[in-house]
Amino acid sequence: MINQPDTAETKELIEQLVSIPSPSGFTEEVITFVEEYLKPFDVETKRNRKGGLIATIAGENSEEHRMLTAHVDTLGAMVKEVKSNGRLRLDLIGGYNYNSIEGEYCQIHTSSGETITGTILMHQTSVHVYKEAGKAERNQVNMEVRIDAKATNEKEVRAFGIEVGDFVSLDPRVELCENGFIKSRHLDDKASVAILLQLVKQIHEEKISLPYTTHFLISNNEEIGYGGNSNIPEETVEYLAVDMGAMGDGQSTDEFTVSICAKDASGPYHLGLRNSLVDLAKQHDIAYKLDIYPYYGSDASAAIKAGHDIIHGLIGPGIDSSHAFERTHEESLACTLQLLYHYVQSDMQRY
Template identity: 80%
Template sequence: MGTNLNIDETKKLIHQLVSIPSPSGFTDKVIQFVDDYLKQLNVETKRNNKGGLIATIPGTNEEEHRMLTAHVDTLGAMVKEVKDNGRLRLDLIGGFNYNSIEGEYCEIHTASGKVYTGTILMHQTSVHVYKDAGTAKRNQDNMEVRIDAEVNNAEEVRQLGIEVGDFVTFDPRVQITANGFIKSRHLDDKASVAILLQLIKRIKEEGISLPYTTHFLISNNEEIGYGGNSNIPPETVEYVAVDMGAIGDGQSTDEYTVSICVKDASGPYHYGLRKHFVSIAEQNNISYKLDIYPYYGSDASAAIRSGHDIVHGLIGPGIDSSHAFERTHEKALIHTEQLLYYYIQSEMVI
């Protein structure tokens, strides 16, 4: 494998990234964090009108470009209703289930900049009061936010400055264990953002001359379907989304390898690029798994749907319990970064 791989710094970056609230639509702070990191490396960056960040490293071939993307936007919620009982009804941002946030600590971000803490609970939480506490449906009607403030009605909540449309973010509860596990919400896809930042740092520190001009899109609308569908330079030939590998029954992906997606809900990924990833992995002793994600779409598939004439691929670290209480292992981070390290120095597949 390549040298100068600092997995401790990658894990530190993940910890920093997941600790910055950034549901889709509320990503300015985390984008600024990434921009500041890249500017310290003297990497050229620019913002697109959607708020995403594009970093560019010139290569020997300026006529054919590559683009890699990972997204900093996460799951979250908005205040749907200020309820008469002084609690909040939510509307979800991104594709996940209410049961995955039951009991979670959260923050309510007001338009004025004030932040209040709270807890997401069933209305029928107390087993001493509600006979159906265990059987009632976990849905928008029954789930609510208990605000950590002395409020008993909607008027008192509004006096705090809380209103419909305020963003609600979830406590990531990040933990990094001594034996290499990383447990946190929002590893999708901040683990991959950290990997790309480390990759860019290696390029700069090692003075690597890339064969093709390479762009890195840090997208901020992937969870709602269109983060990577624009701002793709016309010279781009290969476009690779770096996102999580989903784990579950029938899947081959695990927490210790890089997952190479062959197909998701959008259809097959480019066959030649997939074989190229496999060849690189086998030549460099990189552990990988091929997999199909049946209920999944990426920024690469969004780019294809929007009409770009590109070769598209999807790889990423295997992550357990996606869109819930996520976990991965440093081995998956290492193998993903190594595959990308050799990929960006390789020749294109067409």
């Protein structure tokens, strides 16, 4: 009988993670946070040149390895233009729609290290001025950042140190509900990062001896397609991405189970590994759903496209309204952690 995961601690860890700004390309602070979190658990850590973090737990078998990955980089933006009206035009980082950030608070991170707050708005916001305000297209031309500084023109904005290429992060608006729901931006994929960190802690505290040397890659470029496609040891046989399960019309994924992906936009995941994960879930009475994510790619699919000879899989907690105002439930977090707990202790199948 395993110790039940402490979902309260997992949720608190998610709250800490989503509160650290980390759009793809701006992940140093959150990677350092993860690095410091892992220090008490006697795991070897190193950074790759892309800035991701790899933690390794030696196993009984050092000739065949496993790798699990989750990503800390998030959606965000970059300053595209300092406009003549003192507002900023954005260029998006990651795949999402402008309508999902209308009215959102944000932070502009200048190259000098200063942070200036702002709000993302339509240029034609005021209904008292713009008759067609509700009909204008939400796009790069019409949306802008109103900075919280006394600046009404380009020169005054630049005096605050804001320049083209500055990163812009989105306010997560995280809320831990008493009934177990977690509402926040960036649950993709910081919910799964928290789960992996909890797994490493549980392995350490229970003094579990893993059957295979296991690497935990905390990647930092997944949202732009290449977070987990390198630094995969040659001995790696199985590579499991831990990312969100996508919800919506026609999907079976929900917020109360672990989602096991059969196929995404990159194609099918390895059938043998998928069946092994399903068998583990059944064996240990873990609630799960099988699903297909039609417009989705993961670090595991990026690794396959990069040419790595691995068996790849994808699981994760169910996330509602992905790449927008996301939500999940502690039951989904617990199911995902339980499946991973049993997976890392299981024998590899000979597919």
